[in-house]
Amino acid sequence: MPVAEIPGSKSITARALFLAAAADGVTTLVRPLRSDDTEGFAEGLARLGYRVGRTPDSWQIDGRPEGPAVPEADVYCRDGATTARFLPTLAAAGHGTFRFDASAQMRRRPLLPLTRALRDLGVDLRHEEHEGHHPLTVHASGVEGGEVVLDAGQSSQYLTALLLLGPLTRTGLRIRVTDLVSVPYVEITMAMMRAFGARVRREGEVFTVEPGGYRATTYDVEPDASTSSYFFAAAALTGGEVTVPGLGKGALQGDLRFVEALERMGARVSVDPDATTVRGTGALRGLTVNMRDISDTMPTLAAIAPFADGPVRIEDVANTRVKECDRLEACARNLRALGADVATGEDWIEIRPAERLTGTEIATYGDHRIVMSFAVAGLRVPGISFDDPGCVRKTFPGFHEAFAELTRRLELE
Structure with a gap:
């Protein structure tokens, strides 16, 4: 009987990299996906000043709850949608000026529901060429938190990015979703946030995330x-x-x-x-x-x-x-x-x-x-x-x- 050894989940690896970078301590990711998308995410973290160490079967990330270690950076997100949507959100919780760009393919993909929500939360963010698309620049000074309305009908990644941000805000987040696609991916996000010590819950169309940050852990990445x-x-x-x-x-x-x-x-x-x-x-x-x-x-x-x-x-x-x-x-x-x-x-x-x-x-x-x-x-x-x-x-x-x-x-x- 053929047994297929499948590489680690892209979705889980991307979320784990964000959580590890935001956590207090050193996180080990066991059997993460090694592909262009995830290598691009890890490279983006390195550009923002996070340490990412690699062995053949694991990655170690030194978390920085306070945000990027550098005051400014240019990050190229390649073709990765999670990289292009999650890293600007992570950077917004820190302090500095961070520019993000991506491939021509990724530049065409929509971003506006997420960046509009970030602006509603007080993030100073500017699309440089076409509104709602890369490239963009974030002038970060931390995120206070509060309530925001989000349309996640095109991509659940918009909601995931905000959920991941929640524990890094000073007062927490309350997100009201008007439309939502790919619900199982949001469930992955919340389960992983809890594994890193966060408190998040859903009541109907409202998602509530408490402040308090994340704690480092050892995390096994399941096959994709x-x-x-x-x-x-x-x-x-x-x-x-x-x-x-x-x-x-x-x-x-x-x-x-x-x-x-x-x-x-x-x-x-x-x-x-x-x-x-x-x-x-x-x-x-x-x-x-x-x-x-x-x-x-x-x-x-x-x-x-x-x-x-x-x-x-x-x-x-x-x-x-x-x-x-x-x-x-x-x-x-x-x-x-x-x-x-x-x-x-x-x-x-x-x-x-x-x-x-x-x-x-x-x-x-x-x-x-x-x-x-x-x-x-x-x-x-x-x-x-x-x-x-x-x-x-x-x-x-x-x-x-x-x-x-x-x-x-x-x-x-």
Whole structure:
């Protein structure tokens, strides 16, 4: 039975780096994700004056509850959305002048709901070129705290950034959310904040965070559930079996719920205390599924949808249009290029069964999830290639090698 060793969660690693930097003491992160995104986050912390030490299996971060150790810095956030949204918020709690910029891809992604909320809290923040986008400069003098209203309908990262800031404010935060997508990611944030000693609670649409800072700890990073989706989908598509250790019933990541969709399609799923196994049955059923809360796995499901015996309709995924690319449209275009029958709307995509698909070069739009998703389709469609296969370095630099090894082992079953 193939066992897939999945790298650490990107979402958890990014949050842990923020929490470690803000905590009082030295934090050790065990098995963090080492990828372009997380290395960019760690590099950003170093630019702000935080010490980040590395061993092959862990990172050590010297926390600074008072904020960055330097009075001014230029930070390049690369392609990382968590880096681009979390680090300016962390810097705002300190004192100094801090400029943030990012790649052309990240510059296009929206930031305004977060920066508007920070301004409402008294943060002196200026967008240098286009309102609501990088680059931006923060003239930091600490954050008093108080009440703020936030629209997190485009990205839960706006809310996560404010929640993480809360314990660093002088009086705490009370955040009223008017819209919220990807709720499981917010639940990850609150669970991790509590692991670092913070007090945070939710009552309906209101999130309350008490002041008091964070305390350093040793934190184990669980495998990435979004990345695991490609390996689980491979098992469902080929009739094979894949187990991901370290990702079970106690997992923080909501994206593990992707296996529920595979189960509805006919796969056999076993979620144990410390591992999850998916067994394909040789057939996939069509379904209609709401993926609002697990939208990072939408491309994975879309890529295997043509092989189902009925239509696959994925709903409530408008937020996928403002990711690294317009993922909904990218999936539709690539599926059509393969020969699939696809319809789309503002927040949905429907893929109908295909009698025959033909391999082609997949347009990746520089998006790691498009590459990894259509690599799964490649298990049934010979001749699939990618215009930018290397963009997987964002979250899983060794993906192609790991997936090829999995494919080999599935074929030997």
